[in-house]
Amino acid sequence: MNRTVSKTRRTAAGLAAACGLLAVTAPQAHAEVEPGGWTSESPSFNTQQKGCGTVSGLTFKLSCGxxxxEQRAERRYATYTGGTHQFEGSFRISGMGGSRISLKQTFRDTSGSQGPFFMLAVERGGRLYSVEGGATLSPNAGTVGATVRVNTVNQVGKTHRTYINGSLVNTVSSASGSYYDKFGAYRTNSGNGPVTVTWSAVKFWRK
Structure with a gap:
């Protein structure tokens, strides 16, 4: 056999083995924000449909104005207690005739203090805001047709942090206790549909 060909084959085999080793040893849980020390998880969920709300896969729709x-189309994920938990998902609004629709929620689930702790909502025109206090999180990221990545990091007992497209936009204190995540489309007290929103690339981590 030609020595040059043999050497080329040995080099190719070595590279293939090295690539295989990298594939095996590559980290399996890579969080989009605040990297380091995360473990991926797949919490269970149930689907909530009330009023004119309907859910089809990861598409959530309020068909009325x-x-x-209660007009609700959401996924409600399992409760967690303690630790640090990260949610990531991207949403795209394909139609919005209404305004002030909640898209992502972090709920408290501790006896005596159940209820919405953080609610990310959108107004017609694309303004993203926190329902609690009304702070603007982005002036126009949530326009119809735009894809927006949302990350929330709840360090239970310390802080809850919200990122829009990778940028930190909100930090609030997080009390000790139990919490759970929700996303979809939900009419706030001052809002109304119709709206259709599709979520994608939904992931969860903990540490």
């Missing part, structure tokens, strides 16, 4: 009553 009602300004009263």
């Amino acid at each position: 009602d300004t009263s009553g």
Whole structure:
């Protein structure tokens, strides 16, 4: 056999083995923000549909313009207690005839203090804001047709941090206790549909 060909084959085999080793030893849980020490997880969830809300896979729709009553199309994930938990997902609004729709929520689930702790909502025109206090998180990122990545990091007992497209936009204190994540489309007290939003690339980590 030609010595040059034999050497080339040995080199190719060595590179293939090295690539295989890299594939085996590469980290399996890479969080999009605040990297380091995360473990991926797949919490269970249930689907919530109320009023004119419907869920089809990862598409959430409020078909009416009602300004009263509970209009909800969401996924509610399992409760966690303690530790640090990261949610990541991207949403795209394909139609919005209403305004002030909650898209992502972090709920408290501790006895005596259940209820929404953080709610990311969108107004017609694309303004993203925190329902609690009304702070603007982005003036126009949530326009119809745009894809927006959302990360929330809840360091239970310390802080809850929210990122839009990788930028930190909100930090609030997080009390000790139990919490859970929700996302989809939900009419806030001052809002109304119709709206259609599709989520994608939903992931969870803990540490």
